[in-house]
Structures are given as C-alpha cells and as structure tokens.
Amino acid sequence: MSARVTGYARITDPGGTREHDTFTCAHCQRIVHVRSRADPASCGGLCKLCMGLVCPPCNTRGRCDPWEKKMERAESRDRLLRAAGLTE
C-alpha cells in the first residue's frame, strides 16, 4: 500500500502535528486516509482491472470505471453539446 500512496494529510492543533498518508480513489477521486497499521481491507481495495487503489464504496461496487474514463465521457458530452449549440 505504501508504494502507492499519492498524498498526505497533516493536522496541526495545540496537541501537536499528525500526518497520514492518503491515496485518491482511482474510480471516484475520493481521498482516503491510510492510518498506520490499519487493516488494508478497511482502506478500500485494489482494482484488478485498472490496478488502481479504490475507496471502500467503489470497492464494494465491484465495477471498474476509472476516473480518467469518466472525465473523457464528460468532456466528450460537453463538446457534443457545445457543437450542437445546446450550452449557454
């Protein structure tokens, strides 16, 4: 898991500073905090199709729909609507 973390979170309060590794879900981009010694199953899972780490809800869904593909669909739809003059 640690080799795939793609971010970190830092909380600074009067009690000190705490840091957690985070990863961004490959399917929905939700930020997941990885606590030290946490059960990997509680952090989500690894999608065996896109080989990306996914958050618990996307892991439960059990379907591979990477964020990049979702963006491509949204951008394609936006271009189509624009070409048809159906946007503001």
Next chain:
Amino acid sequence: MGVYTAELNRTGTTADIGAIEAPASSMRRIALMKAEFGIDATPADATLTWQLIRTSTANTGTSVTPQPVNPADAAAVALAKDVLTASGTEGVLLESVPLNQRATYTWVGYGDGELIIPATANAGLKLKNGASSSLGATATVTFRE
C-alpha cells in the same frame, strides 16, 4: 502548464469557503495539488468539518485572481471564487474531515493523487466548512492547469 495559488476566505452567509472552477468556455483540465484549511477567528473549541466537493455548475461569489507561482506564467484560465453567495450544484464529496476549530488541516496530492477537474464548462471543486456557516474560515489552494 503553470502552477497557481489562491487564498479563499469565508466571510459570507453560507458554509462555503470558496471554489475553483473551469470557465464556461476555453476550459482545460485543472489539477488540485494542495489545500490548506484553517479558522482565522478567535481560537475556541468548536467542531468543524472541512469538505471538498465537486460542483457541476457555476458558483456565485467574489472573483479571486489566482497567482502564478512562476511570475513568468500566463494568467490562470481557471476561476477562483470566495465569499460564495450561491453554490453550484454539488456532486461527489471527495473529502470530509471533522476537526476542532483550533486545528489546521493540510492535504497534499501528488502524481495520481491530484484531484482533477474535467475540462467541461463550469465544473469545479468547492471547499466548505460543513459544520458552520458563521465562523470565518480561510483556505489556500494550489493547482496546476
């Protein structure tokens, strides 16, 4: 490709701190690399919930000019807004962290961890304190496009 920062302040009447979003035309993908949240009011004990939420329509608020980290870069295409008076349509909740008011929260994403806003009209990311609509709050975002 330039890197930009913008400071967003919540002094309005909603819980929203601010947003970065694609313009209605000539948009491009925007990658949020870093977000820092804090309360700039008198220190006290209160519960806050820092949130990052996708929006699909334009937010209404005061325009903030994103500053390029490299002064040689052109002005950002992305729009930054704070003192939001009307929120865009909220979508997926990407981050929600409950904290004490005395705490400051920083999130940094790198590589595949950056939050990407698609190049579609008015798509954006909104920063919000989901627990209070009265406390002053400030957030600094760093993004590239």
